[in-house]
Structures are given as structure tokens and as C-alpha cells.
């Protein structure tokens with residue numbers, strides 16, 4: 473088994489933390505996501521993952537977010553087996569393998585070129601699947617993706633690292649490019665989470681900075697009327713809370729009662745017309 477060296481810093485390093493979270497979840501007796509490929513990848517990357525000090529509870533929270541976005545992806549593909557999927561800021565996430573899309577789907581994983589290069593060494597290819605090494609703030613990720621099929625744009629752990637202007641541009645570009653319309657599903661954090669980011673151990677370890685907080689999910693509709701909010705779910709309302717250790721379960725129950733805390737992390741699903 474070959475081992476891959478990584479020298480990522482800042483936001484690129486955060487993908488190792490979420491990968492490790494999924495690996496830890498897969499080791500548990502009753503995993504939320506059960507991503508065994510994440511566990512295999514952790515063993516093939518020469519990196520001391522323990523420096524993130526990810527607790528069991530944090531690992532379950534990462535897995536819960538991933539599971540909900542997997543479900544929304546699978547729901548869209550069940551209705552549109554001829555869709556294109558653009559998975560932005562994919563990092564080393566194995567969504568394409570977990571969801572196992574129907575044969576007619578074309579799936580594009582997009583991240584910075586050096587991240588995509590590492591993916592190529594770690595994971596196998598599959599029919600209908602392609603990697604695009606490009607920043608999502610650069611329009612260069614779009615031209616190779618077919619425009620005339622229903623599109624699902626999925627992003628996990630990405631939007632909080634973008635700026636407000638970059639998010640608005642992204643929203644317009646998605647609706648401009650995918651003329652057959654589709655859905656965009658992603659997670660976002662609130663402005664309060666941005667202000668409280670010093671409490672986040674993964675950010676302290678990686679030196680990454682959160683930059684985008686969303687107060688009102690309807691804001692995207694104001695940016696571009698082709699976007700319409702379909703579903704808004706608070707992370708603390710996800711159904712796998714009972715898999716969390718007791719301390720985390722209690723914290724989630726408390727957060728549910730305090731509106732600004734309840735909205736620290738959101739999972740959002742939009743419809744967009746082309």
C-alpha cells in the first residue's frame with residue numbers, strides 16, 4: 473500500500489479533519505455514515521490526524537451533515553437519473569461512492585488542483601465520473617460540465633470559506649450555466665458562528681478562517697430570483713442526535729431552545745431555474 477504525503481495548509485488542510493471525522497464515525501458500533509473508504513484513506517495519507525483532537529461527538533456531527541446531504545443528493549438522482557452533479561469543494565469526501573449514482577448520471581468533483589491531484593492517487597475512477605481542479609470562485613470549473621441536463625450542485629463545508637461576493641457570483645453562475653435548472657444543496661453557518669470561530673479547534677489547528685455567515689437563507693432569492701428555498705434544517709434538528717455522546721446530546725437540546733444557537737449551522741436546499 474503506497475502512502476501519500478500531504479503538505480496542505482489553511483483551508484485545504486480542513487479537508488483532512490472532515491475526512492478523519494468520517495473515518496472515526498465508521499469505526500463506531502452504530503455509525504451514522506459508515507464511510508469505510510474514509511477510514512482506508514486515513515491510513516494511506518501520511519499525516520498525524522490525531523492533532524485535530526476530534527472528539528467522538530464532533531465525528532458524529534460531521535457524519536450527520538454528510539448523511540443529510542447524501543440523502544438530498546440521492547433523492548434528486550432518483551427523480552433525475554440523467555442528471556449532472558457538481559460536487560464543489562469535494563476535498564477527499566467519498567460522496568460519489570456512497571451515493572453510487574445511476575449509470576446515466578455524470579458526476580464532477582471540484583476542488584483546488586492540488587486537492588484533486590491527491591484524490592487521483594487515493595481513489596479509483598468510475599464511469600461517468602470526472603475531477604476538475606479549479607477554484608470554485610473561478611468560472612473555469614463550469615465549461616466542461618454539460619448545461620442541458622438537470623443539475624444538482626452539492627457542497628459540504630465549503631460556503632463558510634468563501635466571501636459574500638464570491639457566494640453571490642456563484643449563485644448567478646450556477647443559474648446561468650445550468651439552463652435545465654436543478655437544485656443546490658449545501659451547509660452554511662450563521663454570522664454568530666463566524667464571530668465565535670476562535671472556539672473551533674479545527675480552525676485553530678489549520679489556521680483556516682471562516683468568512684461567510686448566512687443570517688437569512690432567503691437572501692439567495694434576493695440575489696437571484698431564479699433561486700427558491702425548498703428546505704432549511706438546523707444541524708441540531710437532524711435525526712441522528714441520539715447517536716451523539718450524552719454531553720453533545722444535551723448541548724444540542726439546549727441549542728434547540730435558543731434561536732441564535734439553533735441556527736449556528738444550517739443545511740439548505742434550493743431549487744433553481746436556468
Ligand SMILES: C[S@@+](CC[C@H](N)C(=O)[O-])C[C@H]1O[C@@H](n2cnc3c(N)ncnc32)[C@H](O)[C@@H]1O
Nearest residue numbers: 486487490561562563565583584607608628629
Ligand atoms: C472543510 S473542507 C470540506 C471538504 C469536503 N467537502 C468534506 O466534507 O470533507 C473544505 C474544502 O473546501 C475546499 N475549498 C475551499 N475554498 C475553495 C475554493 N475557492 N475552490 C475550491 N475548493 C475550495 C478546500 O480545498 C476543502 O477541500
